[in-house]
Amino acid sequence: MTTGTVSVTERTLGTISPFMFGGMIEHFGRTVYPGVWDVQRDEARADTRDAVTRMGVRLLRYPGGCFSSDYHWRDGVGPRHERPTVTETFWTGLPQRMQRFGADSRLASGAEALGRLVGPAETNAFGTDEFLRYCLDVDAEPFLVVNIGTGTPEEAADWVRYCNVDRESPRTVTWWSIGNETWGSHEYGHDTPAAYGERVAEFARAMRLVDPAIKLVAVGLPVSGETEIMGSDEEGLGLTTYRARDWNSGVLKACGDVIDLLSVHWYFPGMIGRPLDDENDLLRLNTSPDQLADILRDTAAFNDEMVPGRAIGLSLDEWNRMVQFDDHLGTNHPLGNAAFFAGCYNALLANAERTPIAVISHLVNCLAPIQTDDDRVFGTVAFLVAQLYEAHARGTSLAVDVESAVIDVPPLDRLAPHAMTHGDLSSPRRAPALSASATRHGDAMSVFLVNRGVAEAAEVSVLGLADGEAIVRWVDGPDLWAVNTLDAPETLTVRERRVTVARGRAVVTVPPCGVAVVTR
Numbered sequence: 001m002t003t004g005t006v007s008v009t010e011r012t013l014g015t016i017s018p019f020m021f022g023g024m025i026e027h028f029g030r031t032v033y034p035g036v037w038d039v040q041r042d043e044a045r046a047d048t049r050d051a052v053t054r055m056g057v058r059l060l061r062y063p064g065g066c067f068s069s070d071y072h073w074r075d076g077v078g079p080r081h082e083r084p085t086v087t088e089t090f091w092t093g094l095p096q097r098m099q100r101f102g103a104d105s106r107l108a109s110g111a112e113a114l115g116r117l118v119g120p121a122e123t124n125a126f127g128t129d130e131f132l133r134y135c136l137d138v139d140a141e142p143f144l145v146v147n148i149g150t151g152t153p154e155e156a157a158d159w160v161r162y163c164n165v166d167r168e169s170p171r172t173v174t175w176w177s178i179g180n181e182t183w184g185s186h187e188y189g190h191d192t193p194a195a196y197g198e199r200v201a202e203f204a205r206a207m208r209l210v211d212p213a214i215k216l217v218a219v220g221l222p223v224s225g226e227t228e229i230m231g232s233d234e235e236g237l238g239l240t241t242y243r244a245r246d247w248n249s250g251v252l253k254a255c256g257d258v259i260d261l262l263s264v265h266w267y268f269p270g271m272i273g274r275p276l277d278d279e280n281d282l283l284r285l286n287t288s289p290d291q292l293a294d295i296l297r298d299t300a301a302f303n304d305e306m307v308p309g310r311a312i313g314l315s316l317d318e319w320n321r322m323v324q325f326d327d328h329l330g331t332n333h334p335l336g337n338a339a340f341f342a343g344c345y346n347a348l349l350a351n352a353e354r355t356p357i358a359v360i361s362h363l364v365n366c367l368a369p370i371q372t373d374d375d376r377v378f379g380t381v382a383f384l385v386a387q388l389y390e391a392h393a394r395g396t397s398l399a400v401d402v403e404s405a406v407i408d409v410p411p412l413d414r415l416a417p418h419a420m421t422h423g424d425l426s427s428p429r430r431a432p433a434l435s436a437s438a439t440r441h442g443d444a445m446s447v448f449l450v451n452r453g454v455a456e457a458a459e460v461s462v463l464g465l466a467d468g469e470a471i472v473r474w475v476d477g478p479d480l481w482a483v484n485t486l487d488a489p490e491t492l493t494v495r496e497r498r499v500t501v502a503r504g505r506a507v508v509t510v511p512p513c514g515v516a517v518v519t520r
Contacts, residue, residue, distance in 0.1 A: 001457050001509075004404035006436040008447060008464030013397040014353025016439060019141055019175075020345075021390045022059035023052070023363030024318065025131065027067045028091055029118045029329055035364035035372050036134070037126045042080070044134055047377045051370050052138045052363065055383050056390030061143040061177075061317055061359045062131045066090050067119075068180050069149030069188040073159045076127020077168075083124040090149075090188065091119025118328055128163070132170040141175065143317070143357070146207075148179035148199060149188025153206035160210045175357070177217040177263060177317065178203045183247050193250025200255040208258075217315045217357075218255055220262035221247045222295040223302045248299070249306055256307035261315040261357065264299055266292055267322040268340075269425055273416025276323055279454040280410045282336045282480065282513055285321065286452040287409050287431040289343030291423055292319070296351035313354045318361035319344060321382075327367050333380035335492055335513065336480035341385040342435070342450045342515035345393065349437040349448075352397040360386070371486070378489035384475045385515055388494065389448070392517050395441030404434035407453055434458060447518045451510040454480065458510045465501045465520045472499055472508055474516035 025036055038045045063071050070090040075083060128144075135142045144163075146156040156178070164172045178200045181187050191199070200218045207214060221244035248262065268288045276285055296314060303312040321333065321340060333341070348358050360382070362368045369382035379387075412425040435450040445465060451458040477492040484492050499506050501520055510516045 001459050002405050002433055002453060003459045003461075004402065004434045005461045005463065006434065006447060006449060007401040008438045008445065008462070009399045009401060011399040013350060013399055016349065016352050016393055016395060016397055017356035018058040019357045020348050020352070020355070020393070021056055021386065022061060022143070022317070022357060022359035023057045024061040024065060024359050024361040025063070025363055026065035027063055027071070027089065027122055028065065028362065028366060030365040030372075031362050031368070032126050033120070033123075034374055035370075037130070039125070042125060044130070044137070045372075048364055048370065048372060049134070049137055051377050051379060051383070055369065055379065055386050057138060057140050057363065058390070059141040059143055059357060059359065060131070060135055060363070061145065064090075064145055064180055065318070065361070066180055066187060068145035068147055071147050072151065072155065073128055076124040077129060077162070080125060083127065086122040086124065089119045089122050128159075129169055132163070132173070136171055142171070142173045143175040143177065143359070144173050145177040145180055146203065148182065148203065153203045156203050157206040157210045160207050160214060164211045164214070174213070175215050175217065176207065177315070179219050181265065182219045183221055193247045194254055197251040197254025200251070201258055204255065204258040215260045216258065217261045217263050217317070218251055218259045220251060220264050220299065222264045222266055223248060223299040224291065224295040245302060248302060252303065252306040252312070256310065256312065259312065261313050262299070262303055263315045263317050264295065265318040266295060266316065266422065267318070267320055268422055269412055270322060270419065270421035271325065271416070272323050272412065272419045272421060274324060274414055281412065282454050283407065283409045283452070284412045284425070285337065286339035286343060286513055287429070289340065289347045289435065290431060292344055293347035293350050296347060296355050300351065300354040311354070313356055315357040316348070316355055317357060317359040319358060320361050320367045322367060330365055330371060331367050332371065332483045332485070333369070333382045334481045334483045335381055335475065335477040336454070337513070338381045338385055338475050338515050339450050339452045339513045341382045342389070342448065343452065345385070345389045346435050346437040346448060346450060349393060349397045349439065373486055376486045378484045378486055380484060381475060381492055384492060384494055388473060388475070388515065388517050392446040392519055393439050393448070395439055398438040398440055400436045400438050400447070402432060402434050402436050404432045404458070406430050407433045434460065445520050449508060449510050449516045449518070451512060451514050454512050457512060460508050460510055462506045462508055462518055463504055465504055465506055465518070467501050467504065468520065470499050470501050470506055470518050470520040472497055472516055472518050474510065474514060476511070480513055
């Protein structure tokens with residue numbers, strides 16, 4: 001058993017936004033139909049809605065994602081029988097477009113069939129009113145993404161008017177994103193940084209003429225080291241490689257005075273073309289949230305450099321684990337992934353002051369923590385970790401000092417020939433075995449402990465708690481590869497026990513790849 005110490009300090013890292021616990025609902029594959037919406041009954045699925053509530057989702061992003069760049073909101077409002085069925089959506093044609101830049105052979109070989117699978121015909125049974133009613137039902141803030149690809153500023157302004165002024169919808173909407181991943185040549189409306197930023201400013205003027213109180217998010221890239229991303233060339237016909245700083249600076253110069261947040265997306269490790277199936281894979285996955293913490297810190301600092309005095313924060317409005325195309329149809333997260341998801345929340349808490357929004361993508365089916373078939377539902381280990389953090393990460397984030405062993409993290413191997421990855425996966429690295437965060441809400445303090453090692457449990461001394469009895473909750477299961485399933489939805493579960501805090505110290509055992517929260 002390894003040992004370590006986590007000391008809670010009095011240094012505050014910011015107020016924790018409830019919108020840190022967001023999820024995305026996108027018209028993609030089985031996410032909406034039948035994941036969220038019961039097609040036969042023409043209503044929201046009660047079991048999925050209950051799961052969303054139990055998970056503690058506090059913000060919902062809709063209708064994408066990439067789907068939003070070709071979505072016209074008027075198709076999804078009004079009498080149901082008058083709404084059009086749209087057979088050619090963004091996702092229907094994506095595989096063909098991806099062939100232009102060397103996509104995975106699986107995509108290239110079955111482009112049409114795969115496009116129909118992830119982008120079935122859109123009936124528009126679930127539209128703006130249904131989404132906003134869903135937000136009310138699960139007590140989540142709506143976050144709408146406007147169509148900057150095939151839409152217009154006037155169309156976006158009319159959507160704001162429909163929701164916030166004419167009040168034809170079930171509730172108003174404060175948060176709006178202008179586009180999605182517009183840096184990429186896969187996206188409708190992709191453009192150069194300056195041209196996209198000018199387009200954002202144009203949309204912002206039109207939308208705020210309708211409602212000056214709305215909050216706006218523009219599309220950025222994660223700044224850390226020399227991050228690069230494939231995007232369009234100036235004619236929009238080929239490819240170029242953007243340094244994240246170049247993209248963000250061009251965008252912020254054009255619209256930094258009118259936006260409230262800059263969006264970044266982060267999926268780890270990316271499309272490597274195979275499952276994560278051994279302990280080396282788990283080590284690489286579970287230590288990767290260090291990269292996310294750096295991205296959030298460095299991107300916010302770059303925003304300050306580009307737009308002094310405005311403190312433009314971040315919307316991490318897509319994040320998750322991604323490894324292969326099949327994940328986009330449906331996935332599962334074994335117990336050994338608990339440290340990854342918990343580490344991501346620790347990274348967010350460390351950057352709480354500048355990251356008010358974070359959205360796991362997707363929420364239902366696809367890469368999601370909630371998985372369904374036609375009439376059953378279960379939560380993966382990501383669901384259980386989200387529950388733990390949402391229940392206890394309230395109030396103020398506190399800095400912690402961590403002392404622990406350092407572990408050797410091997411390279412990620414066996415990558416597909418055309419793997420699309422985030423960052424350097426081919427170099428070994430070293431990382432602390434423990435990750436931690438702490439929060440204070442009123443008189444209650446919670447300390448989150450993550451053991452990133454795969455072989456041994458960690459005995460952690462937690463310092464800085466008030467004397468008395470504390471409760472420890474952790475995610476438990478038979479082994480690192482155990483999963484919940486439709487037939488066995490409680491193989492993984494959250495357990496709890498009590499520990500004594502004496503002289504400000506409690507001793508907590510955290511299982512390999514595990515997460516525990518101590519509440520006092």
